[in-house]
Structure formats: structure tokens, C-alpha cells
Amino acid sequence: RKEVEQDPGPFNVPEGATVAFNCTYSNSASQSFFWYRQDCRKEPKLLMSVYSSGNEDGRFTAQLNRASQYISLLIRDSKLSDSATYLCVVKAPGRRALTFGSGTRLQVQP
């Protein structure tokens, strides 16, 4: 079983739609959680950290459910520029590595 699992998609949505991505992680000791965005053939870039209380950054909302070991990302009012792969990332305490999911591809269509 992979440490971080994501639906690979693609999610094809029209502009203005709301879309949600989910991610599950297997290491219950994990303490830090993130969503990264990766454009085609580019490096991953931090989109937002995910906090236990949930957090919002403009059109983006992240939620964490520790009991179910589940992380979500909600994008409201999708823009063409949101088209990318979204990577769920987890870090366990004491481990040096970030553990990435395989990513969920989003394609926003006009």
C-alpha cells in the first residue's frame, strides 16, 4: 500500500466550477501536511499547508481529518490557470523526507 494515495484523475471541469480532491495517508504518526501544485514539466510548488482546524487561502480550502487519515483540497470558482497536477504531501516527525502522492490532474475547460 502506498503511504499517500490520491485519485489520479483527470478531473475535467468547466471554468467557475467547484472541485474537490481527496488524499489518504497510512502513517498515523504524520504531523505535517501540504498541498503542492505542479505544472506540466515544471517543479512542484507549495500551494498551502494543511492545519488541523482547516484553512483557507482565497479560493482554496484545505481540510485534515486525523481520525480518518484523510486530507482534502477544495477549489472554488475554478480558473483556466488552475489546470495542473495537485500533489498531496505528508511528513512524519523525525523523517527527513516529504512523502508525495502520485498527484491528481485537474483540467479546467473554457
Next chain:
Amino acid sequence: ETGVTQSPTHLIKTRGQQVTLRCSSQSGHNTVSWYQQALGQGPQFIFQYYREEENGRGNFPPRFSGLQFPNYSSELNVNALELDDSALYLCASSLQRGDYNEQFFGPGTRLTVL
């Protein structure tokens, strides 16, 4: 931009050859992590260097080795290249401070092994 640079941007090698990839970390950062990203997958942790010492390693064979220099730049060396080594190699720099430190990724080196 993150201030992390990598060279070369693209590289083509043949099976059995050796390759060296380079990374310059962001100014003030003392830690460099290397990741391998195969097509359609997320990045996989290779190893991390902190103050010139290997500071953690993922599930990669010994033919993957590295160095960090006094200026905190780093090299990734891969010996006896295999076809499956074809991937995007990413380095990420960070400032080691407590358990978590944000990692800033460079643009990557795309390696093709024929």
C-alpha cells in the same frame, strides 16, 4: 522563483554510463534534498545532505550517491545507469530549523537513459 538552480536541464545517457547532476541551493539554506520523479508519479526521496553529511536516505541503491560542498551546493551521482533511472531529478533546499522546514524545489534535470 525559488533561487534554487540545477544543471543540466536535460541529459541523455546510455545504459551503464555514469551521470552527475548539480544543484545550487537558495542563499542561506544549509540543507539539500534530492528526489526522483518518474513519469506520472510523485517525487520519491533519494537522500538529504545537511552540512556536508548525508542526513537521511530513501529506498535507493548505493549506486545513487551524493555530495554537499562547503557552500551548500550539492551533486547527485548515479553509476551504472539503468533504463528505469529515466526521470526528472529534483533538488530542494531548506534551512534546517527544528523538525520541519519548507523545501524549495529547483526546476529539475530531466534524465533520459537509452
